[in-house]
Every structure is written in C-alpha cells, then in structure tokens.
Amino acid sequence: MSEKKYDVTALGELLIDFTENGLSEQGNPLLEANPGGAPCNVLSMLQNLGRKTAFIGKVGNDGFGKMLRKTIQEQGICSDGLMLDDEVHTTLALVLKKEDGDRDFAFYRNPGADMMLREEEVNEELIINSKVFHFGSLSFTDEPVRSASLKALELAKKSGAIISFDPNLREPLWNDLKEAKKQIAAGMKYADIVKISDNEILWFTNEDDYDNAISKLRNDYPNLRLICLSLGPEGSRAYYKDIVVKQKAFLREDTVDTTGAGDTLCAYMINTVLENGLDNLDEYSLKEMLRKGNAAASIITTRKGALKVMPDVAETDDFLSFLG
Numbered sequence: 001m002s003e004k005k006y007d008v009t010a011l012g013e014l015l016i017d018f019t020e021n022g023l024s025e026q027g028n029p030l031l032e033a034n035p036g037g038a039p040c041n042v043l044s045m046l047q048n049l050g051r052k053t054a055f056i057g058k059v060g061n062d063g064f065g066k067m068l069r070k071t072i073q074e075q076g077i078c079s080d081g082l083m084l085d086d087e088v089h090t091t092l093a094l095v096l097k098k099e100d101g102d103r104d105f106a107f108y109r110n111p112g113a114d115m116m117l118r119e120e121e122v123n124e125e126l127i128i129n130s131k132v133f134h135f136g137s138l139s140f141t142d143e144p145v146r147s148a149s150l151k152a153l154e155l156a157k158k159s160g161a162i163i164s165f166d167p168n169l170r171e172p173l174w175n176d177l178k179e180a181k182k183q184i185a186a187g188m189k190y191a192d193i194v195k196i197s198d199n200e201i202l203w204f205t206n207e208d209d210y211d212n213a214i215s216k217l218r219n220d221y222p223n224l225r226l227i228c229l230s231l232g233p234e235g236s237r238a239y240y241k242d243i244v245v246k247q248k249a250f251l252r253e254d255t256v257d258t259t260g261a262g263d264t265l266c267a268y269m270i271n272t273v274l275e276n277g278l279d280n281l282d283e284y285s286l287k288e289m290l291r292k293g294n295a296a297a298s299i300i301t302t303r304k305g306a307l308k309v310m311p312d313v314a315e316t317d318d319f320l321s322f323l324g
Contacts, residue, residue, distance in 0.1 A: 012037065036093065
C-alpha cells in the first residue's frame with residue numbers, strides 16, 4: 001500500500017446507543033448510554049489492530065456530543081474531521097432486545113446532528129491522506145450529509161483510496177425502503193470491498209439463496225473485489241475471485257449484546273486488505289480474516305456497547321488458543 005498518513009478514514013454516524021443494562025426496582029429496563037455508530041466501531045477495532053485512523057462526521061454541541069468527541073480521541077481516532085452542530089442535537093438510538101435475542105432499534109434522529117454534515121465541512125486532507133475510505137448507508141438517508149458523502153467518495157476514488165462499504169440497513173431511518181435500495185445501490189457503485197449481512201443481501205438482491213445473491217451482486221457491481229458476508233450465529237463467508245471461504249461462529253452462553261459484532265468483522269476485512277493488498281489475497285489470508293474476525297465478534301457480544309470495549313489482538317489470540 002502507498003505511504004499515506006492514515007490507514008483508514010471513515011465517514012458517518014457517531015451517536016449514543018442506549019442499551020439495556022438490567023432492570024430497576026420497578027421492573028423497568030435500565031438503559032446505559034454507550035458511545036456507538038458503526039463507522040467509529042470499525043475504526044476502534046482497527047486502532048486495536050495497530051492501524052492509524054480518522055473520522056469525519058457531526059455531533060451536537062451538547063453533553064453527548066462532547067462525550068463522543070472525547071471517547072474517540074481516547075481510542076486514538078483522529079477527531080479533526082468531527083464537527084459540532086450548535087442547533088441540532090446528537091443522534092440517539094434506543095437498542096432493546098427482542099424475545100428471539102435480536103435487536104430492535106428506535107432512533108431520535110428527526111433530525112440528528114449526524115445528518116447535518118455539509119459538503120464544505122468534509123475534511124478533504126484526511127481523505128486524500130488515507131489508504132482506505134470507509135462508509136455506511138446511514139449517511140445516504142438525508143441531505144445535506146448525502147451530498148457530503150458523495151463528495152467524500154469522489155475525492156477518495158480520485159485519490160486512489162480503496163473504498164469500503166457497509167450497507168448497515170436500519171429500516172426505521174428510511175421513509176421508503178425503495179429509496180433505501182436506490183441509495184445503497186449508489187454506494188455499491190463506489191465500493192471495492194463490502195461487508196454485508198445475511199438479511200441485507202437477500203433484501204437488496206431479491207434472492208432467497210446466499211450464493212445466488214452473491215452472484216447477482218457481483219454481476220450488477222463488477223467493481224466489488226471482496227465481499228464479506230456476515231451470517232450471525234451461522235458464521236461468515238468471504239468471496240474473492242473464484243475463492244469462497246466459510247467460517248463458523250464462536251457462539252457463547254455469556255452473550256449479552258450483539259452490537260458491534262459485524263463491525264469487528266468489517267475491521268478485520270479492511271485490515272486484511274491493508275496487510276495483503278487487494279490483488280494478493282488467497283485462501284489462507286481469507287480464512288484467517290474470518291477466523292479472527294468471528295473470534296473478535298464473539299468477544300464483543302459479551303460486553304455492553306462496542307466502541308469503547310473492542311477486543312485487542314492479545315485477547316482474540318488467547319480466545320482462539322483456548323479453543324484450540
């Protein structure tokens with residue numbers, strides 16, 4: 001990879017995830033304010049992998065926004081691209097657990113500060129000086145952040161960065177799922193590498209079989225060089241050229257919160273590309289990517305939140321050694 005100051009710059013949402021943490025004396029759920037947002041979760045994991053990262057986004061000039069800025073700085077993520085909005089508050093998400101163990105999201109984002117990033121506020125130097133540019137679809141739900149994201153993507157492509165995309169569909173944030181599909185398709189056209197989940201790929205391709213869905217995705221977007229498919233408790237898969245690699249999940253009885261599991265896998269995908277280059281991936285490197293990514297995902301599910309508690313390399317290696 002060429003010599004640039006940053007390994008990865010990400011653009012997107014930085015918010016507060018209110019996640020369940022026990023019950024009150026009256027039996028009401030207690031909610032803990034955890035720093036979150038998929039793009040910064042990915043950066044936090046990459047920091048633990050020894051990468052130099054930067055973030056571009058917007059939070060409110062309020063207590064939560066200042067807490068988030070301090071948090072990413074403490075994680076080592078460059079905050080030069082983080083803007084503060086004096087009029088719109090920091091975006092909040094309520095994450096409740098459903099009976100089947102999955103998560104139910106409710107957002108306070110009408111508007112939220114992450115939506116308010118403008119084109120002229122995009123820190124161009126961070127993008128120009130990054131090997132990889134990472135983004136997600138939440139930056140395409142509304143203006144002005146949609147135009148800001150497109151500007152950033154054009155600049156990243158022009159500067160030769162590898163572009164990483166996580167569709168990260170959050171249905172409550174879209175007024176129309178047809179529009180969601182249209183905007184995610186726009187993101188796909190820029191991407192070199194993609195981390196996509198099981199429900200997202202079936203919805204996006206209108207297929208009911210993963211291999212058929214991958215074939216359709218590749219046919220429609222020949223620019224996609226590497227696709228990483230996360231399957232929750234069924235593990236993950238990687239598709240690269242004619243190589244298909246599958247890895248089981250490391251399920252645990254002490255899982256408390258699955259927030260951030262996909263983000264750890266996404267970080268390992270990006271890290272593998274940084275280590276090997278997009279032209280030099282092989283079956284071994286892809287197997288290691290999924291094995292370590294799934295292990296880190298397993299660890300994060302035992303913790304509340306994600307951004308502040310991503311596992312480090314030693315933890316992941318120890319966990320894998322314990323499994324044999």
